[in-house]
Amino acid sequence: MDCLEFRRRLAAEPHVRDPDFVAHRDSCHAGCTEAWWRAQKLERRLENALAIDAPGQLPERVLLAQATQARVHTRRWRLGLALAASLVLAAGIGIFGWNRSAGADPLPDISVAHLHREAFALASRQPVTEADLRENFAARGLDLHEMPAGAVFVRDCDLGSYRTVHLVFRIEDEPVTAMYFVDHAIAASREFDRDGWQGREVPMGKGTLLLLGADARGFAQVERSMGDALQGPPRQALGEL
């Protein structure tokens, strides 16, 4: 190997350990040894500069997105099987019923779709500040009587034509999503199940509180907290005074 070939190789592959390359490095008196040392120093500088810190929450963000996607996939697969069976037994009735229920109340579907779009919110863990809460509710024309306890995410979101405040609570370390539909009130509370998410809708004030979670365990606490925040704590009965 001559100096020309050595320098070419050095600049392209500074870490090469080819015997010819190493032999030339150790025997050349025309500056190749010094060039090799300079190249190693440059590589160290390069490696140090490239070694930036990755965001600490990145693995959780990815795992959450994957869990959400897997849940939707599994749910769709099961739904597909169920639908196929329904088609064999009573296709007309099944489709009619599904259309009817979907048309009657669109809030669960659009809420679940929004939850999937903003799945990153489920990874939130830091309590939101009072200022953030007040600001996001004020953007919807709402004053809070008190702060909803346990909120770790808040944002005023438009879900199609519906104006909402989107919150996430951490209850026993599990995320519970709350969408408050500001000016759309449903007639009565009901439970539902969409794409593997448990849900509950509750008329609250002039709007509707919709809750979503892996299960319904945290719903009562969030419902109480949101009720107190939006309507004030319930008055004590006179007999207790």
Next chain:
Amino acid sequence: MLRVSARQRQFDALVRVHAGDLYRFAYWLCGEDARAQDLVQETLLRAWRALGSLRDDAAVKPWLLTILRREHARGFERKRFDLSELDDDIADDASGIDPERAGTDAQVRAAILQLESKYREPLLMQVLGGFSCEEIARELHCKPGAVMTQLFRARQKLRAALDGGSAHAKEVAHGLP
């Protein structure tokens, strides 16, 4: 009690071990934090869907980097490398500048981001990904000699940028315009 599948456990481990390296590769490829995070997420979600096709655990990092590169390429129209042979008169790297004194990490980082993608990508594959010239050539669908040229020029340009940065820093230190 929640049962976690072997596939899920494999994926969890893969995410926790490789997310950092993938982020660094993505960041230096696109130069944006948010885009880099999106690239990592999309890469790993694709890996999840194709996890069954991974036969060799030792090949997981190159496999992930390949997915990431393709994800990145989908977002940007790729240009063909402008390939040419190296000149015989090798650029003198003995400019007297000591790379350890040739500027701060910030200068090196700025110089890396200024590299055209045809130089930066193979350099990142080599330094961050640990790819050999032959592996890079296979990934980029070109000849190993062409990859060596790109790597040579990438480092040449880095040296030139650091040399310039150092000279500028010296001028500023001396109060020159």
